[in-house]
Amino acid sequence: MGLGGATKKLQKVADMGDELYSRINELREQILEMRETVQDTNQRINALENKVDQQNAILEALAEKEGLDVDELLTEVAIKEAEPAITEAETGGDGGAAAVEDAESGSGAGTGSGE
Template sequence: MGIGGTAKKLQKVAEMGEELYKRINDLREQVNEMRETVTATHDRVEVLESEVAEQRAILEALARTEGIDLDAVVAEAHITEAERSNGEGDGSAGGDASADAEDSVTGTTANGPGDSTSRD
């Protein structure tokens, strides 16, 4: 092999090295940007969690003041959400489960206390 063939191979290896170096720098920049995004998102989540905790404390205090059974309200919300989730997947044509549910605060149904369709 002559010197010309070796020079071409060395040039090709040098070009590949430069391309890899560029790619590594691009990846390094992307990782740094991702790290900054994750840190900013983490900070926002901490603030939101703090605000939600404050709001929950306020709602619990209001519920106690008004004599509302917060556990019953939360349980009813979870049941209603589960029924909605189950109804979406099977394409059932049943009525809205929350429309017939008794309001745990007022003791009435969504149809009203005097409606003949309300349950007792």
């Protein structure tokens, strides 16, 4: 009985080893696929960055030809983008929507519509 029990235990350990080996191979394949995906993505990002840089150079050249100051324009855009966030914080998060709706519909207080 001692020999049969040892054989069963060894078979169980061998089966566990085979299962573990199989799982490790699956993980290895997944990692290799992920590595390829990351490399492909990196190449795409590099290509997109190059295109954006080229487009930026063209836009700056066109702006300069038209006599526009690119830095000034970018500053103005940054200010305009920041203003809605400031306004929203000041109005309690509704962006002044209630005031705009009242003004558009004429239903605000003091409109004199009852005269």
